[in-house]
Amino acid sequence: MFAAERDGVAARINSIERAGAGALIQTSGGRRMRGSVAQQLAVMILSGELPPGHVFPTELDYAEQIGISRSSLREAFRVLSAKGLVESRPKAGTRVNPRRQWSLLDPDLLAWQFAAEPSAKFLRDLFELRLTVEPNAAAIAAARRSDDEVEAMRRALEKMARHGLATEEGRLADQQFHMVMLEATRNDAIIALASSIMAAIAWTTIYKQRNHALKRDPIPDHRLLYDAFAAGDAEAARHAMAELIRLALADTEMSA
Amino acid sequence: MFAAERDGVAARINSIERAGAGALIQTSGGRRMRGSVAQQLAVMILSGELPPGHVFPTELDYAEQIGISRSSLREAFRVLSAKGLVESRPKAGTRVNPRRQWSLLDPDLLAWQFAAEPSAKFLRDLFELRLTVEPNAAAIAAARRSDDEVEAMRRALEKMARHGLATEEGRLADQQFHMVMLEATRNDAIIALASSIMAAIAWTTIYKQRNHALKRDPIPDHRLLYDAFAAGDAEAARHAMAELIRLALADTEMSA
DNA sequence: GCGATAATATTATACGATATATTGTAGGAC
DNA sequence: GTCCTACAATATATCGTATAATATTATCGC
Structure with missing residues (x-):
C-alpha cells in the first residue's frame, strides 16, 4: 500500500537485494524518520570524505552534533561495524577501518556506493x-x-x-x-x-x-x-x- | 599485548578476516564481557535452530529472558539485520529472514558458520x-x-x-x-x-x-x-x- | 631512562520513559 | 456482502541518564 507509492524503480531494487534491511533502507526513500544516519555515514566513508584512520568525536559529542541520541548513534555505528567500515574500542573511540576490511560486496554497501555515484x-x-x-x-x-x-x-x-x-x-x-x-x-x-x-x-x-x-x-x-x-x-x-x-x-x- | 595471549590460530584468523569486528569477535575468544549475543543468535539462525519466519519475543521480554539489557539486544539485532539475517518492524516484531536474504559471504557470517561446523x-x-x-x-x-x-x-x-x-x-x-x-x-x-x-x-x-x-x-x-x-x-x-x-x-x- | 602503577577518558552496558509507526479491528458506505 | 476508512492497541524507535569496564596515558618509583 505504501511501497507502491514510492519510486517504483528504487522500491523494486530494494526489494530484490533485500526485502527491507531495517530502518536504514526504508529511510533511503527520502522521507520517513530522521534516522538513516548509518547510510549517510557509510556514504561519507565510501566516498573518501571520511578517510581510513579518521576518528569520530566521542559518542556523546557526535550524537549531539548531528542531532540524535547516543543510542541511535551507537546502533548506526554497530551497523557500520558489522560491515567492516568502522571499529569501536573503549577509550580509543570509533575510527574508520582501512579499506581492506570493508565488506565491499555487502548488498547494502553496494547500494550505498551506487547511491553516491x-x-x-x-x-x-x-x-x-x-x-x-x-x-x-x-x-x-x-x-x-x-x-x-x-x-x-x-x-x-x-x-x-x-x-x-x-x-x-x-x-x-x-x-x-x-x-x-x-x-x-x-x-x-x-x-x-x-x-x-x-x-x-x-x-x-x-x-x-x-x-x-x-x-x-x-x-x-x-x-x-x-x-x-x-x-x-x-x-x-x-x-x-x-x-x-x-x-x-x-x-x-x-x-x- | 593482549592479542598474543589468546589462542594463536584463532587470533590470527580473526585478524586476517577482520582486524576486530567490534565486541562480537573479541568475546568469541572465550572470556571477556558477557555479550556476544549477536554471534550466538547468528549461530542459532545459521544452524536452522531458529528457522526463517521465526519471530522473536518482544525486545523487553527477550532481553530479560537472556539476561541482558534491551539496548544490548537491540544492538545485537542491528548487527544481524545488517547481515540480512533478521528484520525488525514496529508492531510486527523481529523475525528471521528467508535464507535468500542472508549475506552468506560476509566475513563474520562465514566465521560463525565455521564456528558451528x-x-x-x-x-x-x-x-x-x-x-x-x-x-x-x-x-x-x-x-x-x-x-x-x-x-x-x-x-x-x-x-x-x-x-x-x-x-x-x-x-x-x-x-x-x-x-x-x-x-x-x-x-x-x-x-x-x-x-x-x-x-x-x-x-x-x-x-x-x-x-x-x-x-x-x-x-x-x-x-x-x-x-x-x-x-x-x-x-x-x-x-x-x-x-x-x-x-x-x-x-x-x-x-x- | 625504564618499568610498574594509578588516574582518566571513552566506550560498553543498563534502565526507564516517551515518541512513532504499523497492524489489526471495528465501523460505515456503497 | 465487500471494500474502504478511521481508530486504537502494541511493539519498535528514539531518547536521556547512570553505572561499569577498559584501554590509554601520565605519573611515580627505582
Whole structure:
C-alpha cells in the first residue's frame, strides 16, 4: 500500500537485494524518520570524505552534533561495524577501518556506493568480477537445471520480449530470468554473490537509461543463453553469458 | 599485548578476516564481557535452530529472558539485520529472514558458520565458488603483477617452504602468498571476496589438521603457481591455481 | 631512562520513559 | 456482502541518564 507509492524503480531494487534491511533502507526513500544516519555515514566513508584512520568525536559529542541520541548513534555505528567500515574500542573511540576490511560486496554497501555515484574503477572491478563468476555459474546451472527451471526461464524471456526493458514489467522479467538461472546452480554462495552484484549494477543501468534509452535489443543475447541452458550445454551457456555481460558493460560505458 | 595471549590460530584468523569486528569477535575468544549475543543468535539462525519466519519475543521480554539489557539486544539485532539475517518492524516484531536474504559471504557470517561446523553442502559450495573465482583471479593477477609483488611472493614461498604448514609461521606465509597474488589483481571486489572465503576455509583446514597432519607437500603446487605468476603467464597461472584448489578440496574431503 | 602503577577518558552496558509507526479491528458506505 | 476508512492497541524507535569496564596515558618509583 505504501511501497507502491514510492519510486517504483528504487522500491523494486530494494526489494530484490533485500526485502527491507531495517530502518536504514526504508529511510533511503527520502522521507520517513530522521534516522538513516548509518547510510549517510557509510556514504561519507565510501566516498573518501571520511578517510581510513579518521576518528569520530566521542559518542556523546557526535550524537549531539548531528542531532540524535547516543543510542541511535551507537546502533548506526554497530551497523557500520558489522560491515567492516568502522571499529569501536573503549577509550580509543570509533575510527574508520582501512579499506581492506570493508565488506565491499555487502548488498547494502553496494547500494550505498551506487547511491553516491560509484567510481569508474569500482564499476569496472564489479564487471570484471561478474565476468569471472557468472559465465562459470551459467555453465554449472546448465548442467544441473531442472525442466521446471527451463520452463520458468522461457516464460521470463517471453515476458521480457513482450514488454521490453523500457517498462517496469520487462525489467522485472529480466531479473527473474537471471535469478532462475542462478538458482539452478544449486550453490548458495554463488547465488548470494551474483544476486547482490546484479541488483547493484541494475541501479546504474536503469538510471543511466533515463537519459538516453538503450538502443540495442537485449533479447538475442538472452535467447542464446536460454537455448544453451535449455539444452544443458554448459560450454555454450558459459560463452553466451560472457558475451551477455560484455554487451552490458559496453552499454554502461557507452552511456558514461 | 593482549592479542598474543589468546589462542594463536584463532587470533590470527580473526585478524586476517577482520582486524576486530567490534565486541562480537573479541568475546568469541572465550572470556571477556558477557555479550556476544549477536554471534550466538547468528549461530542459532545459521544452524536452522531458529528457522526463517521465526519471530522473536518482544525486545523487553527477550532481553530479560537472556539476561541482558534491551539496548544490548537491540544492538545485537542491528548487527544481524545488517547481515540480512533478521528484520525488525514496529508492531510486527523481529523475525528471521528467508535464507535468500542472508549475506552468506560476509566475513563474520562465514566465521560463525565455521564456528558451528558448516554443512558439507555449504563447504562444497564455497570450494566451487573458489574454483570459479580464483583461477581467473590468478590469471588477471599474472597479467598485472609488478616486480615488487613477484619478489614478495618469492619471499613468502621461501618462508613457507622453510617452516612448513605445520607451524604458525608457515601458515602465515601461505596466507601472505595468496594475499599478494590477490592484490596483484588490482580489483577490490575480487580481493574482498576471495580473502574472506580463504580466511573462512583456513579455519576448517587448520582445525582438521590437528587430528591428522597433512601428508601431502603443498610446496610444488605453490611453486608452479609462483612460476606462472612470475612469468606473467595468465593461462598457466589459471591452470595452476585451479589445480591448487582441487588439491586443497581433496585434502579437506579426505579428512572429513 | 625504564618499568610498574594509578588516574582518566571513552566506550560498553543498563534502565526507564516517551515518541512513532504499523497492524489489526471495528465501523460505515456503497 | 465487500471494500474502504478511521481508530486504537502494541511493539519498535528514539531518547536521556547512570553505572561499569577498559584501554590509554601520565605519573611515580627505582
